[in-house]
Amino acid sequence: MLMPYRDIPAEPEVDAPDADTVLLANRVEKTYPNGTHALDEVRLRVQRGDFVSLLGPSGCGKSTLLKMFAGLESPSHGHIRWAGADTPAKSGLKTAMVFQEATLMPWATVQANVRLPLDLAKVPAVDSGPRVQKALESVGLARFGESYPRELSGGMQMRVSIARALVTEPDVLLMDEPFGALDEFTRLRLDADLRALWAQRNGSGQPLSVVFVTHSISEAVYLSSRVVMMAARPGRMVADLPVAEPVRDEEFRLSNPFAAYCRDLSIRLLAASGEQHT
Ligand SMILES: Nc1ncnc2c1ncn2[C@@H]1O[C@H](COP(=O)(O)OP(=O)(O)OP(=O)(O)O)[C@@H](O)[C@H]1O
Ligand SMILES: [Mg+2]
Numbered sequence: 001m002l003m004p005y006r007d008i009p010a011e012p013e014v015d016a017p018d019a020d021t022v023l024l025a026n027r028v029e030k031t032y033p034n035g036t037h038a039l040d041e042v043r044l045r046v047q048r049g050d051f052v053s054l055l056g057p058s059g060c061g062k063s064t065l066l067k068m069f070a071g072l073e074s075p076s077h078g079h080i081r082w083a084g085a086d087t088p089a090k091s092g093l094k095t096a097m098v099f100q101e102a103t104l105m106p107w108a109t110v111q112a113n114v115r116l117p118l119d120l121a122k123v124p125a126v127d128s129g130p131r132v133q134k135a136l137e138s139v140g141l142a143r144f145g146e147s148y149p150r151e152l153s154g155g156m157q158m159r160v161s162i163a164r165a166l167v168t169e170p171d172v173l174l175m176d177e178p179f180g181a182l183d184e185f186t187r188l189r190l191d192a193d194l195r196a197l198w199a200q201r202n203g204s205g206q207p208l209s210v211v212f213v214t215h216s217i218s219e220a221v222y223l224s225s226r227v228v229m230m231a232a233r234p235g236r237m238v239a240d241l242p243v244a245e246p247v248r249d250e251e252f253r254l255s256n257p258f259a260a261y262c263r264d265l266s267i268r269l270l271a272a273s274g275e276q277h278t
Contacts, residue, residue: 018084020048022093022172022209023069027078030064030235038064040234042078046172049207051198053220053227055265057273061235062213066174069211070097096165098175102157104149104164110136111145114163121168135167138197155186162194175212179219187219195223195248217269221261222248229265231272238272241265 023046030039039061046052054062067073068080071088082091096117104113111132118128136142139159149157158178165173179187194210201208214220220227221243229239243261245252252258 021081022046022048022050022083023211024081025065025068025075025078026081028065028068028075028080029077030061030068030073031076037234039075040236042235042237044228044237046209046211048171048209049202051195051210051212051223051225053212053214053224054230055214055217055220055227055269056230056235057232057269058215059235060230060232062230063176064235066097066176066211066213069172070095070174093172094168094170095172095174096168096170098161098165098173098178100177100180102149102154102161104157104160106149108148109145110141110147110149110152110160113149113160114145114167116164117168131167131169132163135163138166139163140193153186155182155190158182158190159193166197169206171207171209173208173210175210177213177215180215191219191222192248217262217265218253218258221258221265222253227261227265229268229272239265239268 023044025042025044028039028042029037031037042061042065044052044065054065056062064073068075069082071082079086082088082095083093085091088095105116108116114132114135115128118131123131133142133145136145139162141156141159141163144152144156144160149160152160162178179190182190198208198210212220212223224243227239227241227243228237229241230236231238241261241264245257
């Protein structure tokens with residue numbers, strides 16, 4: 001039996017300001033200058049405190065959409081709204097992005113790497129020091145502030161990259177396959193830590209909304225409150241699956257509902273790949 005999906009809305013989402021909507025993509029199209037039609041009529045609403053995964057095959061436009069939410073790309077048609085505003089700056093939302101590679105400065109210590117966004121914002125050292133330490137603690141690296149990136153494992157470097165994103169205390173965290181290059185054990189560990197971090201923020205009354213890009217069905221199901229599935233050529237939304245389970249732990253990962261979610265998404269992903277427009 002297939003899971004109860006919410007249909008992708010046929011009508012455009014309204015722009016009416018809604019205190020709970022942090023990100024809105026409304027009928028977004030993207031055609032790159034070389035003619036590649038990367039996104040077609042994409043609609044997505046991200047609510048405050050959501051953990052939304054974008055799941056889909058290579059080339060379906062996941063990174064393109066994420067870059068638009070980061071304000072790094074513009075739609076060719078349609079629009080993006082940040083808490084109702086037409087630019088991230090006007091919205092007052094703090095947005096941070098984490099890429100697939102840790103992209104650390106190799107010549108700088110872990111502390112200096114994590115402090116970078118605060119230095120760029122000219123936050124005085126007396127304030128930035130404790131914030132850097134808090135961000136490092138939240139990713140389990142409190143003791144590694146003086147280390148250099150080359151002295152850390154790939155998983156630890158990725159934790160530094162996440163700490164650098166968290167140090168600004170963002171409202172929205174945009175993550176583009178952050179754990180894609182890591183081995184399976186490290187990835188499972190970081191998935192669990194990320195989910196715990198998100199749950200902690202949402203329990204503290206300072207909700208964190210996450211948009212997380214992945215190729216991995218099981219990772220998407222484990223992490224997300226919603227999995228939005230995309231198909232390629234042109235990139236488009238094909239399904240929106242709420243994952244209702246409140247507790248994400250090893251028991252959930254080994255449970256029948258988890259397997260059912262994964263199986264269901266696999267079937268839909270295969271069906272969507274077979275329906276590619278030419
Ligand atoms: N700057 C660009 N100029 C031209 N075409 C681009 C550009 N960036 C992406 N594309 C094309 O747009 C489509 C979507 O690319 P995008 O990187 O968003 O996909 P993706 O879903 O993130 O893929 P992957 O899973 O491989 O990272 C692809 O066909 C890609 O070749
Ligand atoms: Mg990508």
